[in-house]
Structure formats: C-alpha cells, structure tokens
Amino acid sequence: MQVITATRAGFCFGVKRAMDITAEMAKENKEGLFTLGPIIHNPQVIERLREDGIAPLDISDLDAKKVSALIIRTHGIARQTYETISSLGIRVIDATCPFVKNAQHYAKLLQENGYQVVILGDADHPEVKGIMSYAGDDAVVLDGSTSLPRLKPRIGIVVQTTQPLGVLKKVLSQIIEHAREIKVYNTICNSTALRLEETKEMAGKVDVMIVVGGRNSANTTQLANLCRAMSVRTYHVETEDELEPSWFQGRLQVGITAGASTPDWIIRKVEKRIQTIGGGIQ
Ligand code: SF4
Structure with a gap:
C-alpha cells in the first residue's frame, strides 16, 4: 500500500505564525497569559496549551485581576473589542494573520475615502465581524447568494480571506450594473x-x-x-x-x-x- x-x-502561514507567537510568549511569562477563544480549531493543540498553562478565555470572562496578557487569534477581532481589552490594562498580543490585517486596513482606507464598503464573506464569521468594525456604519456584507441590497454609487470591496475567487467575480458582475465607481482590494489568501x-x-x-x-x-x-x-x-x-x-x-x-x-x-x-x-x- x-x-x-x-x-x-x-498549518498555513498565519496559523504557524500565531502558534510561534504563542510559544514565544509562553517562554517569556505564562502567568496570566490567555488566548481570546481557542487559538486554533484543533482540540488536541488546545489541550496541550491548556496543560502548559495557557487556556482559552471568553471575552465575557475578562478580569484584569487574573488576565495580564491576551493573545488574539488569526481571525482578528473588532476594533471596539481591542479597545475594551486595552482599556482594562491587559496587554494585547496580536496574532491576527497579516492577510486579515490587510483586509481590515483596506476596509478602513476605503471608508475614509468616502466609499461604501462591501465585504464579501460570511457575516457570522469572526474575521468578517472584525473587518466590519473598520468599514464604517454603512458597510454591508454580501456572500453572493442573495440579491444586492440598495448600494451607494461609490463602492469599495474587500473580501474575507478564505472566500473562493468565484464569489468575488459573481458579486462584481452584479455590482457593476449599479455602481458609478468601484474600487476592489482582492484580499483573498490563496x-x-x-x-x-x-x-x-x-x-x-x-x-x-x-x-x-x-x-x-x-x-x-x-x-x-x-x-x-x-x-x-x-x-x-x-x-x-x-x-x-x-x-x-x-x-x-x-x-x-x-x-x-x-x-x-x-x-x-x-x-x-x-x-x-x-x-x-x-
Ligand atoms: S489568511 Fe490565509 S494564511 Fe492567514 S490564517 Fe487565513 S488561511 Fe492562513
């Protein structure tokens, strides 16, 4: 056979990086070190980390008396969550994948330049929720399966990193019928x-x-x-x-x-x- x-x-690049950051932090000081939610979706890895003294923590359990540092996983978090953690005096160790960071950055740039931001992806996914927090109040999330909502004439598009290219092509072909100006950042990670x-x-x-x-x-x-x-x-x-x-x-x-x-x-x-x-x- x-x-x-x-x-x-x-491991992809982003997950390996997050695991390396976690290992480095553990070497530095494990006291009060937690990950915000499971660092990756693998029960055996989470168990090993737990045995090593690094447990996942829910955002509702944030207690500055017991948490000194919090590792953010590859999907990233919403800007407001970041601010809440920092305001409690807890050190944020950001292991957000650089490709996800790119999507957050472009969403912010687009909204600052007056575009209505359209995020292509799954509205319930933590990565999309994080990107959404940088995209302005009029941002919308589309997954290509429903008809387009009413959009403004200037549209800026970013994409959840794990979406297939086909979704971007499909939504673009729909939006092009309505918008006067479209700016696209293809933030898909291949x-x-x-x-x-x-x-x-x-x-x-x-x-x-x-x-x-x-x-x-x-x-x-x-x-x-x-x-x-x-x-x-x-x-x-x-x-x-x-x-x-x-x-x-x-x-x-x-x-x-x-x-x-x-x-x-x-x-x-x-x-x-x-x-x-x-x-x-x-
Ligand atoms: S964006 Fe790509 S490299 Fe980064 S965590 Fe996701 S799959 Fe991995």
Missing part, C-alpha cells in the same frame, strides 16, 4: 484554494483519503466534503487512534491531507500508524 501526504497538509486544489487532485488518484484535523475546523470539514463529493472513500480523523485497519484492507493507494489548523506532529502520528497498519509513506 502506497501512502502519499499532501505537501500543503497542515492558501485555502491551493490546499483544496491539491486535495482534489490527490482524491482523484487514490483509493482512500484520510483527512486529519479538528471536527470543529471548517476548512478541514471542507476538505473532507470535497473528497466525498469526488466519491473516494474518505475518513475525517482528529488523531491516529481513530484509524481502523479495515479501512485500508485491499487498498493500493492512500492519500493524507490536513486542515490549516492541524499540527505537523498529529499528521506524522497518523502517517506512522498507517505505516504500522501496512503502508509505505511517500
């Missing part, structure tokens, strides 16, 4: 698209796909759904303990991919276990 691991499996592309190619060649990552990770679930849609036998696991030898019986090729929040050490353990069951890693 041949086992192939995707070259893009695991990490997700490239990972999906590689996974799709792999799923087209192998007999079994193992998708590794948190069940609460949207991008890992998206990878698993993509593989299933390609009719390849697919298993989504969080750790190597979930792997069943029967999944590999009679299979010639196994593909492994992993979401952006899956650490390398979990991927290596999954590879090793499959090797033990009966595969050779490539």
